[in-house]
Amino acid sequence: MSTLVNVKDLSVSYFTYAGEVQSVRGVSFEIEKGKTTAIVGESGCGKSVTSKSLMGLIEKPGVIKEGSQILYEGKSILDFSEREWYAFRGKECSMIFQDALVSLNPTMMVGKQIMENLQNHNDENLSQAQIQKRAQEMLELVGIPDAQACMNKYPHELSGGQRQRVMIATALITNPKLLIADEPTTSLDVTIQAQILELMKQLQQKLGMAIIMITHDLGVVADMADDIIVMYAGKIVEKGSSDDIFYHPHHPYTWALMNSVPRLDLDNKKELVTIEGSIPDMIHPPKGCAFCSRCPYAMNICAEYEPETVDAQDGSDKHQVACWLSDPRADRTGVPFQIGGAVHA
Numbered sequence: 001m002s003t004l005v006n007v008k009d010l011s012v013s014y015f016t017y018a019g020e021v022q023s024v025r026g027v028s029f030e031i032e033k034g035k036t037t038a039i040v041g042e043s044g045c046g047k048s049v050t051s052k053s054l055m056g057l058i059e060k061p062g063v064i065k066e067g068s069q070i071l072y073e074g075k076s077i078l079d080f081s082e083r084e085w086y087a088f089r090g091k092e093c094s095m096i097f098q099d100a101l102v103s104l105n106p107t108m109m110v111g112k113q114i115m116e117n118l119q120n121h122n123d124e125n126l127s128q129a130q131i132q133k134r135a136q137e138m139l140e141l142v143g144i145p146d147a148q149a150c151m152n153k154y155p156h157e158l159s160g161g162q163r164q165r166v167m168i169a170t171a172l173i174t175n176p177k178l179l180i181a182d183e184p185t186t187s188l189d190v191t192i193q194a195q196i197l198e199l200m201k202q203l204q205q206k207l208g209m210a211i212i213m214i215t216h217d218l219g220v221v222a223d224m225a226d227d228i229i230v231m232y233a234g235k236i237v238e239k240g241s242s243d244d245i246f247y248h249p250h251h252p253y254t255w256a257l258m259n260s261v262p263r264l265d266l267d268n269k270k271e272l273v274t275i276e277g278s279i280p281d282m283i284h285p286p287k288g289c290a291f292c293s294r295c296p297y298a299m300n301i302c303a304e305y306e307p308e309t310v311d312a313q314d315g316s317d318k319h320q321v322a323c324w325l326s327d328p329r330a331d332r333t334g335v336p337f338q339i340g341g342a343v344h345a
Helices: 047-054 082-088 110-120 128-141 160-172 190-207 242-247 252-259 300-304
Strands: 003-016 019-032 036-040 062-064 069-072 093-096 178-182 210-215 227-232 235-241
Touching: 003 047, 019 036, 019 047, 019 210, 019 227, 019 235, 036 047, 047 178, 047 210, 093 160, 110 128, 110 160, 128 160, 160 190, 178 190, 227 242, 227 252, 235 242, 235 252
Parallel strands: 036 210, 036 227, 093 178, 178 210
Antiparallel strands: 003 019, 003 062, 003 069, 227 235
């Protein structure tokens, strides 16, 4: 697979009256064509800011800092002119936002909103009738019943799941190469969540697009993601293939996220594990490992020095982790390098 997006040393800060909020700190990763990459972590870890950087949606007081690089098909998008951004957003790259009811225009019929995106990127010089037909076909493709009638409805007349499908139709009508889905199932019940995720998988196979899935729930991406990036306090603490992260996780934060998700293979009387504490103040981030104060396996060095990102040494060519426990000098007695399984010394 060839690389569609290459992010190198991305740093984003918000300059407020209280000080510089370092939302994203030196993030690097690649997105392959036709693959799904999930970015997971708690709220405030920098997931959404990272995705907005790819769309050029960082507004003041936010700043993408010098030295950051975002390459799309080898071209730096941070050097785009306004005209190039206009052609890129909605055409090459589309985004599904978290709350469809807020993102959709409440005063405009959904059919017109879907058509508007295609009208803005009408490279095929389609007529108004052809654009309307294409919009209705997209509604049918995303599973809206009676798509023709839905074209003339307002967002408040649709259910939560239908609104999310309208958002997907709006994003995909231009056949983008990259789709960014920012927690697209957060406000939906479990059944509708499964339907939306299955729909996205089907559309990806049909259209061949790459997907970036932003979520705090590892369970949501378990059956969908090819690669997973775990973020904490604006940094990537672990990344690898889906199998790497689910079957051979190496970072204590990844373990904590795993253990906080209900599992069918464990005793149903077992209590869920909570992650005690909160994300550090990003105006004054800690000088060592940001997860140190919440980590039950923290060592003295964790508070003083930031760990380097190294290969996980488990045979995978993708798996990388930033944790002092991966240093060969670390005492790993009693450290569970396999979730729910044996403890590896």
